[in-house]
Amino acid sequence: MEKSTTRRSERLGEARRRRGAKAVSDVRRGLILEAAQEAFAELGLAGTSLREIARRAGYTPGALYSYFASKEEIYGALLGESLERLNACVAAAVAEDAPPAARLRAAAVAFFAFYRDHPRELDLGFYLFNGVRPMGLTPALNDRLNRRLRDALSPVESALIATGRPPSAATRDTTALFAQIVGLLVLQHSGRIRMFGQHAESLLASFVDAIAGDAPPDG
Amino acid sequence: MEKSTTRRSERLGEARRRRGAKAVSDVRRGLILEAAQEAFAELGLAGTSLREIARRAGYTPGALYSYFASKEEIYGALLGESLERLNACVAAAVAEDAPPAARLRAAAVAFFAFYRDHPRELDLGFYLFNGVRPMGLTPALNDRLNRRLRDALSPVESALIATGRPPSAATRDTTALFAQIVGLLVLQHSGRIRMFGQHAESLLASFVDAIAGDAPPDG
Amino acid sequence: MEKSTTRRSERLGEARRRRGAKAVSDVRRGLILEAAQEAFAELGLAGTSLREIARRAGYTPGALYSYFASKEEIYGALLGESLERLNACVAAAVAEDAPPAARLRAAAVAFFAFYRDHPRELDLGFYLFNGVRPMGLTPALNDRLNRRLRDALSPVESALIATGRPPSAATRDTTALFAQIVGLLVLQHSGRIRMFGQHAESLLASFVDAIAGDAPPDG
Amino acid sequence: MEKSTTRRSERLGEARRRRGAKAVSDVRRGLILEAAQEAFAELGLAGTSLREIARRAGYTPGALYSYFASKEEIYGALLGESLERLNACVAAAVAEDAPPAARLRAAAVAFFAFYRDHPRELDLGFYLFNGVRPMGLTPALNDRLNRRLRDALSPVESALIATGRPPSAATRDTTALFAQIVGLLVLQHSGRIRMFGQHAESLLASFVDAIAGDAPPDG
């Protein structure tokens, strides 16, 4: 009997089996993150507990610790995924062969629209929940996340450079645009823009026009 | 000994007594708010519990409920006071006889500086206006707070009108400036501005200049 | 209506009322400690949770925190009470007018019997004085507890001095007797004495006799 | 490639293979125990979890159950090894051709020193961690362990007999010495001896001298 059975590890290579296990694990990790995302969207960051995430994911609370070392690690992973989606969104919106001004506008609008449509991810990204203060991420992870955030704005910066702006001015304008977008999002999110009878989208358009029009004459 | 003392309420007239009581009550309410403010400034919003506020105010937790119906009402009152201080700050910064452009810049800088220097008060606003609708605020209080926030921006709006801008454009530019300031504050606070190697103050100055310079030729 | 009611604080002096409240509080604290004691006796130290203590005392877990700042503070209080009882036991066993040798034996036996009959209280001491340094005790409390432990042995030391032994020798012999008692308790408790077919009581008696007989000839 | 390899079990005879497997298994069991020992020594009994042991041994927690049926069985095995080391220590300290009094002292000191230098093993041996109560060992194992503990004391007993003491008195004195040693260890471990300004080693020496000098005149 024993002799006739072929051991699994002999059929599949060990590596291949492990890869499969890792894939399964990654999928489940993803399901947990989905549940967390959903919970955050409904209850906000502060209102979401580990238990709630576990409940929605169909796990017991302790089981999550097989996938994440702490609640904050879930935050971090969530933020990471959010930034990936943001990058994808912005990149998809920018047609590479379009003129710089069009690319600038497309990137800005995509960036804005992403957070307008997923406001909870703004909370996540800017720690708006608990004081505007970075949370307990490892410095390494924090760096990685920051880099991805910058990446999402790089189409804006590139477009500005393509208009002939010197790099330092491009960075400066990118930052200003970034601030404008974030400000508009926060005001929109908290109902302050309505208070002034304005529309975030049109304010953003004006801002972009102002920047684009500001290009040097030979741009 | 004890029996011979006449109770306070028997010496003073009822109305006068009530007025006095109200004054005393208001003072104590103020002391509690002071303690709360202090606690927030030190510990942040999430780190401050009712117990902590009570402790700092020299009360037991239950006693606070004689002055405030809930923790959120304390937040509301605190935000109210914060907005008063903001108004005072901005008003004090604006010299009434200065030229419009100078008033515009002074008001914008004062607004920005207020929250830059008291970041916790920004948190308060974010907390209470979380999600689409304010939490734990009565509509009446909410209105009052919103009005005071607008008030704080009215020097900006007035200055813009004084440059000859039509009211609708003034409101529009005020909103844009408001968004820029909020965005800069958020980015500054979450360390994102440093990431771009920029300075919030100089970005703000540029923004104000752009708006001011944008005045119609005959302004 | 209002006028006719006499306020409580006017009937009783404030101080008196407070004293009453403190007494009630102390009683309830005592009931919690009783429940804790009972739980320890049944389930052992590691097996006793705050929840269990609360359950037995008829409280919710959180309620205990009105009386004790932490689980370890309960341990400390329990140990404190235990040491008081130990002191009372030993003191009661020693007849002041008895000859020194009788007092020595009585004190030693009382000390031994106390822990033989309440073995869990021995555990408490072991727990709190675990490793080289006490855990979870304030240094002040630790000192107080240590002092009370020494106090419980002072009748032994006094009796030895009364036999004419010099103080340094008395301290030395007290320590040796202390060690013997503790050793016997541990061995008895872990079933090791039965393993040798011996009886702790008679071994203790021999030890005391040896010490007592060791007195200088003119003692 | 894979197919052409002949499985180990086909090359070796069945019995030999089994023997080899057992040896491998024993080695790994030993490695786990080493890891456990290390963990106990560092973190104490209560601070050591199965996970921690597994981590240090390079296993996942579940894997340990291939070698031990429960956490307590690990305790038991650890205690067994500890007692072996104790026996070796004591035996090594006793020169067979030395006079009885010297052997007595050497054995006592070795026994004491063993636990003084490895205090965590005292916890293990006397269940000092969780109430002085035997833990969940099978009676058979418990018997075996008890026997090994007695074995460690047999040099003491032999030496006493060699001084001419009748066996029953020798057992009695051995037990008393055992208690003294354990008591001194516990007191030393919990800082109580320092409290009296004494030294465990010198107290032990006195005790041994008293016993040795107590030999019957014709011994």
Add this chain to the structure above:
DNA sequence: CATGAATGAGAGTTCATTCAT
């Protein structure tokens, strides 16, 4: 008005153990 006590829910985390693979 103020206290002290109590509630009840809930927080994040850890644990020994089990089991399919």
Add this chain to the structure above:
DNA sequence: GATGAATGAACTCTCATTCAT
């Protein structure tokens, strides 16, 4: 034999709030 995942119970402690006194 070993893994990784999962359980389910338990842990201490904190919180906003209530209420008799």
